[in-house]
Amino acid sequence: MKGAERIDALADLSPGSVCQIVSLELSGLLRRRILDLGIVPGTLIRCIRRGPSGDPTAYLVRETLIALRSEDAAQISVRTLLNGEECI
Amino acid sequence: MNLSAKQKRSLWQDHFGITIAAGQYGVALAGNPNVGKSTIFNALTGLHQHTGNWPGKTVDNAQGGFQYQQKSFLMVDLPGTYSLLAHTVEEQIARDFLCFASPDVTVVVLDATCLERNLNLALQVFEITPNVIVCLNLMDEAQKKRLKIDVQSLERELGVPVVATAARQGEGLIELQEKILQVASGALPTNPRQILYSxxxxxxxxxxxxxxxxxxxxxxxxxxxxxxxxxxxxxxxxxxxxxxxxxxxxxxxxxxx
Amino acid sequence: MCAMMPTRSLSEVWSEAEIVRRSYPNSFSDQMVADIYGNVEQITNNVLTKQGSKRYLFDQKLDDLVTSKRFGYPLMLLLLVIVFWITMAGANVPSRLLASGLFAFQDQLTLWFQWIGTPSWVHGVLVLGVYRTLAWVIAVMLPPMAIFFPLFTLLEDSGYLPRIAFNLDHIFKKAKACGKQSLTMCMGFGCNAAGVTACRIIDSPRERLIAILTNSFVPCNGRFPTLIVVSSIFIGGAVAPYTGLVNALVISGLILLGIATTLLISWLLSLTILKGEPSSLVLELPSYRRPQLGSVIYRSILDRTLFVLRRAVLIAAPAGGVIWILGNIYIGQQSLLTSLGQALNPFGQLFGLDGFILMAFILGLAANEIVLPILLMSYLSTGYLQDFTSLEGLRSVLVSNGWTWLTAINMMLFSLLHWPCSTTLLTTYKETGSKKWVLLSFLIPTMTGLSVIFIFTQCVRFLGLV
Structure with a gap:
């Protein structure tokens, strides 16, 4: 993966940008839910849109659109990709 | 598990509240939520359905019978789950049924438009039971999204029969029944791919x-x-x-x- | 006890595994999931080719509109109004036809009964009681349901409903509840019992209980006809040319009130008996799909309309018989029914209703569908109704029994905010496994409804508006 930059939280991603999952700081059932949906370290994820009032946010991951609240997305670390546009 | 037919019938009855007739093949239907599992279930079993809850759980349980080539089948619709790692009651029920009821055939329904997330479940099923058929549903939707899936290669990769269907249009359902019969009767051997871990x-x-x-x-x-x-x-x-x-x-x- | 066990017991192996697990710096569980997806990617790389398509673009464009800041909420409101407008405008004519047909048949039945020479009380119980109530239930309920359910199933099949949850989640988060609660409320429009069952989709037990306890604040299909008829008579009828639209707006307003109440009560519950912070939300937004018209009609008519109608008929038939008997057993000068109504009357008047309305709601515990038919039966057991088929006829019956616009509004408010039907209570018991929650699911909406109409009535009376 070229173009790797700094480590961010998934929640800080703006719509349209693509990033790669680094690690999950979540715990319990939510952590398992997220993992089972294929959001595992290394996965590419694209921020698609925010809800009408800014939260939750919909992400495209493995061809599915998944909405997460900002509190939860804040606990997922990602690496922003500059040239990730074609990857997903 | 290697159980006698009679033992198996009483296990299905006692632990899962499911009555299966002597000589009837037991077919489990697994899959993620929203993949058209119930469309397939309804198309195959029609009005011969029995719905209720799993014993002691507030999770829907639907069973239905169908006949194909003079053979009788009982299809059990498992709860829709993303995984079998048992973090929810639904996952636990699906896992326990596959594990301990050992159905004659398990049909895993996949959404062809998001193959990766659906294969996650399929590979987990492969670890539990060898008699699996993969039903690649929503092929019409995949086509609209211009996702091309090489069904023959997929069959080779997975080591089990793969049937492409568009259940809402009724496409591929006869072939699915044919494959269910073949695997149930042992005419079609399966060798599901096992996950290689790190x-x-x-x-x-x-x-x-x-x-x-x-x-x-x-x-x-x-x-x-x-x-x-x-x-x-x-x-x-x-x-x-x-x-x-x-x-x-x-x-x-x-x-x- | 372990004599029959093989060389190592389960517990020994478990502790051995525990040691192995602890020796690994990361979590084996996480690693396994990541590995499974690694295997999956290998497979898909070999079998899947993406050619890029306009189909994604279509979804995106639609989502741009449906979840946009500017149009997201207005669009939801518009859909709500449209659905009810179509339902009410469409149900009007068939309802009238059904009523005139069914009541014409009643006269025929009466002739047959007379011809056979049955005693008049048998004719009374069977024709004037059972048959007439059934005719009401079918004429009033069948057309709106046969229109509303297919429309709702269309929305459900198209993939729009998860977008509602997406749009509304942050409001539910403020009420310390889950956005998926809006999906269970959508199911509640069809049937509150189904809505309570649908609460299974909410993961957090606290938030699931909140959703269960507040589900009856969305009016189910058994209550729509009551709302529609009362609104048509007293509000829509007053503005002749736009009756349908005005009714749709009134009903939509009531539903918004129900939603607001749901949010308020959810928030209050989160501060008191179901204390807690909002948990997480993982909501899948599936692709839009073109609904299969055939299967929509098949499922909505067979699974829903006929199912609900059957339940209503099964309860309405005996209830109609009982009402007729009560109305025709006299103690002194008064029928039992009138005595009962009068006994409840002071209490009803306090809340801006009357004794018969209260009694109809109490009997409606069996099924909300029978509230209006029973009410009309009660009024008619003492009076006459010449014209069964026009709203004007109904209006004169109600007005001659002392109804004002205040009674009409209270009737609608209390229909929206009162105890759930017995099926819903039973379902709540099955889902929660506790009588305490069933009791609360009864008390919370009841107290809310009584408070609302009490305050409203006293205010209106104080201001001298009625």
Whole structure:
């Protein structure tokens, strides 16, 4: 993966940008839910849109659109990709 | 598990509340939520359905019978789940049914438009039971999204029959029934692909393997048992004791902790 | 006890596995999931080719509109109004036809009964009681349901409903509840019992209980006809040319009130008996799909309309018989029914209703569908209704029994905010496994409704508006 930059939280991603999952700081059932949906370290994820009032946010991951609240997305670390546009 | 037909019938009745007739093939239907599982279930079983809850759980249970080529089948619609790692009641029910009821055939319904997330479940099913058919549903939607899936290569990769369907249009359902019959009767052998884990996990499995072999009286795959132990999955050990009667010792261990 | 066990017991192996698990710096569980997806990617790389398509673009464009800041909420409101407008405008004519047909048949039945020479009380119980109530239930309920359910199933099949949850989640988060609660409320429009069952989709037990306890604040299909008829008579009828639209707006307003109440009560519950912070939300937004018209009609008519109608008929038939008997057993000068109504009357008047309305709601515990038919039966047991088929006829019956616009509004408010039907209570018991929650699911909406109409009535009376 070229173009790797700094480590961010998934929640800080703006719509349209693509990033790669680094690690999950979540715990319990939510952590398992997220993992089972294929959001595992290394996965590419694209921020698609925010809800009408800014939260939750919909992400495209493995061809599915998944909405997460900002509190939860804040606990997922990602690496922003500059040239990730074609990857997903 | 290797059970006699009679033992199996009473196990289905006692643990799952499902009545299966003598000589009837048991077919489990697994899949993620929203993949058209119930469309397939309705199309195959029509009005011959029985709905209720799983014993002691607030989770829907639907069963239905169908006939194909003078053979009788009982289809059990498992709860829609993303995984079988048993973090929810639904996952636990689906896992226990595949594991302990050992259906003659398990049909895993996949959404062709998001193959990766659906294969996650399929590969987990492959670890539990060898008699699997993959039903690649929503092929019409995949076509609209211009996703091209090479069904023959997929069949080769997975080692089980793959049937492409568009259940809402009724496409591919006859072929699905044909494959169910073939696998149930043993005419079509299957050899599902097993997950290869990273070296650390494989090493740990190797380490535990000699110990677990005898635990489940050789009725379950030792490799899978070892993986569950590494997963630290207590719910599975609880199920194991209730189904196989390994209880007293396990209960002791629980109290000790 | 372990004598029969093989060389190693389960507990020994478990502790051995525990040691192995602890020796690994990361979590084996996480690693395994990641590994499974690694295997999956290998497979898909070999079998899947993406050619990029306009189909994704279509979804995106639609989502741009449906979840946009500017149009997201207005669009939801618009859909709500449209659905009810179509339902009410469409149900009007068939309802009238059904009523005139069914009541014409009643006269025929009466002739047959007379011809056979049955005693008049048998004719009374069977024709004037059972048959007439059934005719009401079918004429009033069948057309709106046969229109509403297919429309709702269309929305459900198209993939729009998860977008509602997406749009509304942050409001539910403020009420310390889950956005998926809006999906269970959508199911509640069809049937509150189904709505309570649908609460299974909410993971957090606290938030699931909140959703269960507040589900009856969305009016189910058994209550729509009551709302529609009362609104048509007293509000829509007053503005002749736009009756349908005005009714749709009134009903939509009531539903918004129900939603607001749901949010308020959810928030209050989160501060008191179901204390807690909002948990997480993982909501899948599936692709839009073109609904299969055939299967929509098949499922909505067979599974829903006929199912609900059957339930209503099964309860309405005996209830109609009982009402007729009560109305025709006299103690002194008064029928039992009138005595009962009068006994409840002071209490009803306090809340701006009357004794018969209260009695109809109490009997409606069996099924909300029978509230209006029973009420009309009660009024008619003492009076006459010449014209069964026009709203004007109904209006004169109600007005001659002392109804004002205040009674009409209270009737609608209390229909929206009162105890759930017995099926819903039973379902709540099955889902929660506790009588305590069943009791609360009865008390919370009841107290809310009584407070609302009491305050409203006293205010209106104080201001001298009625």
């Amino acid at each position: 070296p650390e996990v494989e090493k740990a499995v190797e380490h535990l393997l000699p110990m677990v072999g005898s635990i489940a009286n050789n009725t379950l795959s030792p490799r899978w048992l070892a993986l569950r132990l590494l997963d630290g999955d207590r719910s599975f050990l609880d199920s194991l004791s209730s189904f196989l009667g390994v209880n007293s010792c396990w209960e002791g261990a629980r109290c000790a902790q």
